[in-house]
């Protein structure tokens with residue numbers, strides 16, 4: 001609603017933002033957007049409506065924002081199409097808007113946002129995802145411009161010094177991976193962006209691809225400059241149609257203005273990007289299975305060595321990196337290694353987009369420096385359970401992550417602290433369960449999931465996961481619980497040390513953590529079954 005309105009009064013709203021992110025669309029943001037345009041039309045006003053990314057406050061979606069002509073943003077949510085008429089009427093004046101019952105106040109004062117340290121997601125929700133002007137105005141392309149003034153070695157050194165570790169799960173230092181590719185011999189090198197995001201309760205990759213796609217592209221181009229790769233692939237899971245669409249448009253726009261293509265920002269350096277869509281297999285997120293899939297074969301894990309950095313896509317040196325790892329690169333180049341390294345704790349540097357899901361009061365994405373405790377994250381930031389019942393367990397790190405009881409809520413969100421407690425951070429997804437959860441069912445599910453998703457290449461995973469389901473079922477019959485629990489321990493050891501990749505190798509995390517921290521769900525279940 002720019003400038004003078006149809007009835008002669010001056011509008012104070014510059015823009016209206018309705019998220020086009022799939023989490024918001026899933027709860028009706030398309031209908032809200034259509035209703036807003038209709039309401040403005042009925043009032044004889046023009047409406048500058050932007051489909052932005054999500055701010056990550058999922059329980060408030062669709063969260064609509066208005067931007068005043070002074071650049072302030074006011075948030076309203078959750079909004080239904082039915083709320084729109086009355087709501088838009090209040091937008092004619094600031095005092096009226098603030099009094100609307102669904103007004104949440106200034107967006108940047110929302111506690112969930114105010115407490116965050118948004119580095120990677122700084123632009124997400126703020127800008128029009130497909131506007132390169134918006135991207136530039138909010139600091140975009142500064143990292144790439146800086147990288148173009150430096151040698152590949154210097155870019156690698158900066159990334160290594162920043163302490164950035166891969167956000168896909170393994171936490172491997174990104175700078176060292178790129179250095180390995182840089183030093184490898186190969187006529188053609190590749191950057192492969194892993195956007196398969198299969199972990200339960202995770203959505204950070206999707207959110208940034210839909211809300212700030214150019215940062216992923218910029219990160220890939222810089223990674224390419226750092227290791228001598230001239231081609232990148234983004235491998236996106238098929239369940240993300242919106243991300244596929246937005247990333248596709250963003251790549252086209254980036255090509256149109258020379259951010260990617262034959263001469264990156266007129267530097268003479270080549271970097272092309274192609275998008276490929278996966279077919280819905282969890283194991284295709286594993287880097288070597290992903291490469292098989294990219295090459296057009298079934299997603300089966302490759303034995304290592306050779307590492308993908310030496311022999312990856314089409315046998316050429318390749319850096320396979322997670323979306324968030326790549327999206328972290330531009331700001332490190334723009335602001336320097338020390339800026340990023342100053343956030344965090346121990347060997348976990350920078351920020352991490354924590355994703356809160358499951359039975360949690362405030363589900364969403366919370367970016368913060370490493371170092372919060374699990375209790376702070378779940379109880380304070382997440383607000384406990386959505387059901388209002390006590391939290392009993394949280395699973396951290398996806399389907400292969402450990403279950404943590406409340407007694408371990410002092411665990412610090414840091415790779416090493418989680419490993420010390422037989423857990424993992426993974427892609428930083430946290431799924432919350434209340435006191436009605438049955439950990440026997442969850443442990444059984446871990447085996448079942450592995451059996452379904454196993455690529456079948458190695459015996460401990462292919463056969464062990466099925467044997468695990470059988471032992472869990474026998475345990476529930478309470479025939480000989482001690483023997484079955486001992487057998488489960490043995491089986492987990494075999495899978496942990498004998499599996500070729502972390503799909504089979506990490507199943508012991510959910511299974512053994514459930515048995516260790518919630519023994520009553522296994523032994524008492526056995527007793528209960530016996531007395532029936």
Ligand SMILES: Cc1cc2nc3c(=O)[nH]c(=O)nc-3n(C[C@H](O)[C@H](O)[C@H](O)COP(=O)(O)O)c2cc1C
Nearest residue numbers: 166167168194196197198285286287321322325502
């Ligand atoms: C079964 C399995 C599934 C995985 N799924 C993903 C995934 O969806 N996304 C991802 O980035 N990494 C995933 N990984 C980790 C990748 O193999 C690899 O470590 C990662 O893409 C490297 O990128 P990073 O160093 O930036 O984290 C998975 C690993 C395993 C074993």
Ligand code: SF4
Nearest residue numbers: 455457458461501504
């Ligand atoms: S652990 Fe499972 S998924 Fe990994 S290689 Fe072996 S069979 Fe395949």
